Amino acid sequence: MIQRRLTGIDAARGIALLGMIATHTLPLYNQETGYGTLTGLVFSGRSSALFAVVAGVGLALLTGGSQPHEAKAVNRDRRGIAVRALIIALVGLALGGLQTSIAIILFHYAVLFLLALPFVGMPLRRLAVWTGAWLLASPVLAYLLRGWLLENLSPAEIDGNLTWDSFLAPATLAADVFVTGFYPVLQWLSYILLGMVIGRLTLTNLPVQVGLLAAGIFAAVTSKFLSYYLLGSLGGFDALQATASGQRWPLARxxxxxxxxxxxxxxxxxxxxxxxxxxxxxxxxxxxxxxAAVLGACLLLTRARPNLLLPLSAAGAMTLTLYSLHVWVMSVVDLQVPPLEPMPVFWIQATIYVVLAILFQRIEARGPLEFLTSGASRLARGKSGAGTAARKR
Structure with a gap:
């Protein structure tokens, strides 16, 4: 059965892409006051997390969505996902060789895909339990491992982005990818699992879309207030300022x-x-x-008019290509002396990427890297791959 592609999911992915581009090009702090800029306050940490959650939604949809595939089909799906992860990892390693200040997410993204393979065939309730447990337990385990790694492994993280040379120090590579790096997959698997839970819901249903928006806002607000209470009223922030890191960094900012x-x-x-x-x-x-709130809002806005968010959904349909292009562009921009003004750098890139994505959509073509990963994934699935791939996101 061929399903209509949910452009709201693509739009959410497009927001994540443009948000990450903003954090890579625009300043996150005001150099005069030291306060966070609007870009830093809105997009930092949230855009990459949105990217990962929507990736989990995509994995769920690839494996049947609200009607999960049977065991044999799931095994084919796992092969396809593994090949997809391999290609993404290779792209990430290639980009890692560029001279750029961007913390490239693609290799970690690929590892997350591989770690998600045991979960793609789980029933929704069991998957939800795993997601909640992982969300609560993984930061505790990471805290314990981080201290041990920093004391016993030198170096305990990769200096810069991952490249082929990183494999010459496998222990450091593993520590960086799983615990000590910018995107520690030990904790970030929580985003993928949550996205898979969302993807197992009937996303075309109005109550589900409204529920995502409402539950997402509630979770986002409640978690912040709880943190403020713990750090303020219970004295947590003062305790952190007494640590070595608390004395070294301006934690409040x-x-x-x-x-x-x-x-x-x-x-x-x-x-x-x-x-x-x-x-x-x-x-x-x-x-x-x-x-979840962004995804719910995008699904609601595109419910009656699928092309309402076309600039976002078109870009979101080819994020691997556009993200890779952006990293290459920024590797060139970073070499310019004197430095280029960040605002034009952002808007020129954003405009070109959106126009390019809309043109690809108009000619009914995938982005080059999307075409490569999708084709390789179908081949890995085998003879039944075409039927699986027919379910559109």
């Missing part, structure tokens, strides 16, 4: 924008944070809630 450079060791109070890229349960609940 970083809590609003980006905590990725902070070495979160020395106090269990780090788990009470909800700041971007702190990768705690409260941070992931907030970012995932935001992602």
């Amino acid at each position: 970083m809590l609003e924008v980006n905590l990725s450079p902070v070495e979160q060791t020395g106090s269990w109070w780090w788990l009470a944070l909800a700041g971007p890229h702190s990768n705690t349960s409260l941070d992931m609940l907030h970012a995932a809630g935001t992602a």
